[in-house]
Amino acid sequence: MATPYxxxxxxxxxxxxxxxxVPTILPEGGILSGSRDVTARIWAPNEMDPGFxxxxxxxxxxxxxxxxxxxPPDDQYPHGxxxxxxxxxxxxxxTLSSPEPAFKLTGHTNTVCALVGGKxxxxxxxxxxxxxxxxxxxxxxxxxxxxxxxxxxxxxxxxQGLMLTGSADKTIKLWKAGKCQITFRGHDDCVRGLAVLQxxxxxxxxxxxxxRRWLTTGDCLSVCYGHQNFVYSIAALPDGQxxxxxxxxxxxxxxxxxxxxxxxxxPCQSIWTVCTLANGDIVSGGSDGCVRVFTRAPERMxxxxxxxxxEAEVAAATVPAQLGDIKMDELAGPEALVNPGRKDGQTKMIxxxxxxxxxxxxxxxxxxKKIGDVVGSSQDKEQASSKTMYEGKEYDYVFNVDxxxxxxxxxxxxxxxxxxxxxxxxxxxxxQLSQLFLDQVANFIVxxxxxxTLGQGQPVNSDPFTGGNRYIPGSGGDNAGTTQxxxxxxxxxxxxxxxxxxxxxxxxxxDPFTGGASYKPQGNTxxxxxxxxxxxxxxxxxxxxxxxFDTANLDQIIAKMKTFNEMIDDxxxxxxxxxxxxxxxxxxxxxxxxxxxxxxxxxxxxxxxSFPVLDILRIAVxxxxxxxxxxxxxxxxxxxxxxxxxxxxxxxxLSLRTVCNLFSQTPGxxxxxxxxxxxLSAAKNCSKSTNKNVxxxxxxxxxxxxxxxxxxxxxxxxxxxxxxxxxxxRPDMDNEAIFRILVCVGTLLWNDEEVRVLADSLQIKxxxxxxxxxxxxxxxxxxxxxxxxx
Numbered sequence: 001m002a003t004p005y006x007x008x009x010x011x012x013x014x015x016x017x018x019x020x021x022v023p024t025i026l027p028e029g030g031i032l033s034g035s036r037d038v039t040a041r042i043w044a045p046n047e048m049d050p051g052f053x054x055x056x057x058x059x060x061x062x063x064x065x066x067x068x069x070x071x072p073p074d075d076q077y078p079h080g081x082x083x084x085x086x087x088x089x090x091x092x093x094x095t096l097s098s099p100e101p102a103f104k105l106t107g108h109t110n111t112v113c114a115l116v117g118g119k120x121x122x123x124x125x126x127x128x129x130x131x132x133x134x135x136x137x138x139x140x141x142x143x144x145x146x147x148x149x150x151x152x153x154x155x156x157x158x159x160q161g162l163m164l165t166g167s168a169d170k171t172i173k174l175w176k177a178g179k180c181q182i183t184f185r186g187h188d189d190c191v192r193g194l195a196v197l198q199x200x201x202x203x204x205x206x207x208x209x210x211x212r213r214w215l216t217t218g219d220c221l222s223v224c225y226g227h228q229n230f231v232y233s234i235a236a237l238p239d240g241q242x243x244x245x246x247x248x249x250x251x252x253x254x255x256x257x258x259x260x261x262x263x264x265x266x267p268c269q270s271i272w273t274v275c276t277l278a279n280g281d282i283v284s285g286g287s288d289g290c291v292r293v294f295t296r297a298p299e300r301m302x303x304x305x306x307x308x309x310x311e312a313e314v315a316a317a318t319v320p321a322q323l324g325d326i327k328m329d330e331l332a333g334p335e336a337l338v339n340p341g342r343k344d345g346q347t348k349m350i351x352x353x354x355x356x357x358x359x360x361x362x363x364x365x366x367x368x369k370k371i372g373d374v375v376g377s378s379q380d381k382e383q384a385s386s387k388t389m390y391e392g393k394e395y396d397y398v399f400n401v402d403x404x405x406x407x408x409x410x411x412x413x414x415x416x417x418x419x420x421x422x423x424x425x426x427x428x429x430x431x432q433l434s435q436l437f438l439d440q441v442a443n444f445i446v447x448x449x450x451x452x453t454l455g456q457g458q459p460v461n462s463d464p465f466t467g468g469n470r471y472i473p474g475s476g477g478d479n480a481g482t483t484q485x486x487x488x489x490x491x492x493x494x495x496x497x498x499x500x501x502x503x504x505x506x507x508x509x510x511d512p513f514t515g516g517a518s519y520k521p522q523g524n525t526x527x528x529x530x531x532x533x534x535x536x537x538x539x540x541x542x543x544x545x546x547x548x549f550d551t552a553n554l555d556q557i558i559a560k561m562k563t564f565n566e567m568i569d570d571x572x573x574x575x576x577x578x579x580x581x582x583x584x585x586x587x588x589x590x591x592x593x594x595x596x597x598x599x600x601x602x603x604x605x606x607x608x609x610s611f612p613v614l615d616i617l618r619i620a621v622x623x624x625x626x627x628x629x630x631x632x633x634x635x636x637x638x639x640x641x642x643x644x645x646x647x648x649x650x651x652x653x654l655s656l657r658t659v660c661n662l663f664s665q666t667p668g669x670x671x672x673x674x675x676x677x678x679x680l681s682a683a684k685n686c687s688k689s690t691n692k693n694v695x696x697x698x699x700x701x702x703x704x705x706x707x708x709x710x711x712x713x714x715x716x717x718x719x720x721x722x723x724x725x726x727x728x729x730r731p732d733m734d735n736e737a738i739f740r741i742l743v744c745v746g747t748l749l750w751n752d753e754e755v756r757v758l759a760d761s762l763q764i765k766x767x768x769x770x771x772x773x774x775x776x777x778x779x780x781x782x783x784x785x786x787x788x789x790x
Contacts, residue, residue, distance in 0.1 A: 003296045004364030009051040011291035018285030020068040034065035060101045063087035069115040085112030118156040126151035142178045155194040166191030193233045198240035205231035226260040233273045246271035263345035267317045317372035337368045391688040420445040473611045473650040541746030542710040546663040560612040591625035614654035627665035649691035656697035680724040692734040699740035706747040735776045742782040
């Protein structure tokens with residue numbers, strides 16, 4: 001390269017990360033930038049110096065801007081349209097005449113992270129919701145579905161009406177008329193950016209640190225190596241063949257003929273975005289909120305003093321060591337910088353006194369240039385290299401995140417191959433946190449993955465409440481579990497139809513799901529011979545009555561409550577006679593004002609003392625008078641408060657069982673159904689428990705929610721319950737829990753074609769196919785029946 005790129009200017013104005021930059025049509029030579037500070041800005045070139053000034057500020061989104069593009073002028077908009085995509089799932093359109101949006105495009109259900117404009121006002125958008133959408137005249141005219149993860153990148157080929165999408169599922173798809181024509185495979189990680197070249201060629205960049213050059217026929221022409229970390233963005237130079245890319249390795253690279261010919265280091269951790277201007281200048285946006293412009297034209301270059309200041313800023317930056325163990329005694333000293341580098345961008349670490357410095361070879365000037373000081377001890381590296389198991393998967397980090405005082409910390413898993421903001425978005429969605437936490441959580445990830453791993457305690461898998469002659473929460477006493485035969489609904493669960501107010505309880509005794517006297521849902525007349533199902537109906541679903549947890553050893557429960565009452569703080573104690581009075585409630589006694597006050601007080605006991613309280617509650621709520629008096633939002637919130645991941649398994653199990661038993665009376669049933677969304681969402685916190693009894697209680701809860709919708713055409717409710725069931729279903733679950741979720745799915749699918757289509761989109765069929773070979777007969781049979789329906 002005859003003339004290397006030099007700094008033209010640094011544009012200050014944004015307060016947070018600049019996530020997207022593109023050239024403007026008007027003003028000519030201008031730049032459009034979008035930022036996490038929830039603004040988009042147009043920068044116009046100065047006439048008297050190499051810099052830019054702010055020409056237009058646009059606001060309107062409720063969360064950060066992650067993508068931008070421009071549309072050329074037309075009859076309706078003579079100065080063109082400016083488009084911004086946001087974490088608030090919308091696209092806003094602006095004109096140069098107003099800072100307020102001209103119109104809004106809605107349809108995506110998650111962050112709009114990619115935008116590009118095409119001919120005739122066509123817009124192509126990509127989103128974390130795993131789809132791309134085609135817009136025309138302010139309407140979505142096509143949804144491109146097929147990716148299995150977020151669509152990070154989009155592009156439109158100049159001819160033949162071809163569109164491209166790149167995804168976190170590691171693939172690129174070529175679309176025509178809304179249909180996928182080709183799926184490109186080759187990248188080993190998320191595809192982050194796409195750029196169209198001349199002819200039928202395009203480029204892609206990825207978290208696998210490479211850039212690939214493709215033909216639209218599906219052929220990969222070449223793979224470009226050079227970056228040492230995620231490559232976030234890529235842009236073609238004006239010649240239509242060469243290009244630039246930017247990376248998490250803190251560098252922007254210029255490529256010619258498939259080779260990196262210049263490496264431009266930045267003083268920020270992440271260079272999120274890059275574009276090129278018509279005059280050949282390069283624009284980058286970084287995690288420090290700066291927009292930087294580099295040029296080969298001497299007349300547009302910054303002053304010598306400004307360039308020196310920029311190089312000093314780069315050299316003063318600290319670089320977190322991300323791979324390997326740095327051994328100081330094996331590093332060469334400054335004398336190693338005498339030898340020239342082998343290629344542009346080559347990096348070298350040297351030891352200077354007690355510091356490690358990182359340099360890169362600048363081929364354009366034939367010298368080693370300091371990038372920064374390497375930070376992070378070898379101990380940090382050893383710690384960061386170990387994997388942590390969380391919810392059945394390995395992660396580089398599993399953080400404890402304190403969201404609010406007095407609330408247990410939440411678990412935040414993260415792999416270094418993920419985008420911090422994408423991981424943060426998944427975290428706040430899982431834990432139903434406000435979007436206002438997004439930047440806070442993402443910045444927490446960024447700060448704590450710079451060579452530092454927070455200590456994590458090992459999850460407690462064992463149940464501490466078992467043992468000889470010990471009270472076992474939720475147990476049915478000495479005779480519990482002795483029923484002979486194969487019981488499809490175990491753990492002392494009985495089928496209790498919704499009773500009249502005069503019919504308080506079903507008598508204790510043999511479980512109606514056992515052996516030859518097993519429960520047959522109403523309307524099912526399945527004939528069986530040697531265990532083979534011979535008709536279109538079956539013995540498993542639909543489930544038309546609620547399941548409740550009824551058996552209990554009352555003497556042990558009361559005794560444990562008295563023991564805890566002696567141990568607890570004096571301010572929380574209750575009279576022993578008040579505890580004795582509760583025993584009557586479990587056998588059909590009359591609810592008194594004193595009983596109610598005692599129950600409400602006991603609900604305030606700390607979690608370490610809660611399980612006998614919850615055990616007595618799950619029995620008591622079957623009584624109509626208790627159910628009626630406690631079936632309120634406050635009670636539900638108190639019970640639900642035990643559904644945190646760090647709570648005791650016994651508390652999780654018994655609180656889930658309590659909500660299941662609320663279904664036994666009309667007031668509790670109506671309360672549960674009115675708060676279905678909230679309960680199913682909160683129950684996700686228990687869905688990864690390794691405790692068998694927690695899993696069974698959770699499966700029973702979701703199955704109970706399916707019961708009242710069997711045969712009804714309430715698609716919204718069924719979709720919500722089916723989504724929860726599919727989210728809870730795991731191959732490593734207890735077989736009984738798996739079976740109950742399968743019954744739930746069958747109940748929802750029964751005679752409902754729309755729900756069957758939804759089940760297919762949730763990929764339930766794949767899961768059923770895997771379970772069809774289960775050694776547990778009822779699981780395999782249930783799967784076989786469901787597969788016929790799906």
